[in-house]
Amino acid sequence: MEAVVLANGEYPANPLPLKILAEAPYVVCCDGGADEYIRRGNTPDVIIGDGDSLSDENRRKFGHILHRISDQETNDQTKAVNFLLAQGKRHIAIIGATGKREDHTLGNISLLIDYLRAGADVRTYTDYGIFIPCQGTRTFPSHPGQQVSIINFTARGLHGKGLVYPLSDFTNWWQGTLNECTDTEFTIEAEGEYLVFLNDTVLR
């Protein structure tokens, strides 16, 4: 992984996203998301946003790494991902993207499909699990009993191996949620795009 985007949702509490953040070679904070990161003794490589949710003190102190990108059509998470892609950094972890306003959560999660289309290898790590945007057939390591949700975007011919419940070409988000792994790996066969959510039962 080449970079971490720390978004402006709830600051992570789970050990996995915290570890990813601590070990990140390059950290882009989304606007006010930088405040808590700095308060904990860290220095972001870049802060993306218009600075309106950043504290006055940090706006002064870190003005030299604040990149203002004015684009009403995208949010700060997308600006951060685009900033990294423009630098050739494709392998990206997103942290802190959920847990506050639910419309922000929905937006940030669904944008993963756009980042996949733009060529990013990106995952969102939350306090409850990992969102992975996928295209075509994919296999993932798992453990028996691990909960997994599949959220369909444009996929057809959805078929699962190593899952308790059968998959179909879901038309509503909830239909693929709350499935369960039966083995140490599972496979999703499909044409088109979908999101996988792996509930991290090990870390909680």
Place this chain on the structure above:
Amino acid sequence: MEAVVLANGEYPANPLPLKILAEAPYVVCCDGGADEYIRRGNTPDVIIGDGDSLSDENRRKFGHILHRISDQETNDQTKAVNFLLAQGKRHIAIIGATGKREDHTLGNISLLIDYLRAGADVRTYTDYGIFIPCQGTRTFPSHPGQQVSIINFTARGLHGKGLVYPLSDFTNWWQGTLNECTDTEFTIEAEGEYLVFLNDTVLR
């Protein structure tokens, strides 16, 4: 409003959902969601679920109001809504449906469209705002500057009045998020189904 469903997500902290819960004429708790409600001195009218996330003490003490509905195809929130619809209670508020596992949040929110199709007049109140499943053209009271998100499901011909940014037939969730009201009401013209999220800026 005839009934409140208290789901098994994060217990509400915002004054609006807490007020709705306190004034509810009839409260259905989803399984373990009952524990905190009872701990605060309340008694649910019904507890729906298989009791596996309910505390041992409450399973014993409230066994007489625990309705076990075995259906692997639906979650407890849906069982609660169906239970109410079967009693003729159509006007339903859902509380505590978000804030923990994000796949549960996605599922619970998207299920509102199914409840609308089943004839329910239902809204989900979160700590950050209100989700309203809609069909066809709808007008809502608002205040200038209030943030609103529109998440498209099956709607065509989406067009807004009293909103800062124009609507179109969005194909990804994020596209209709983070709009803003310009006046004391706004209208969404459409054929088909969509979700409105009203960010409650007054109460925060």
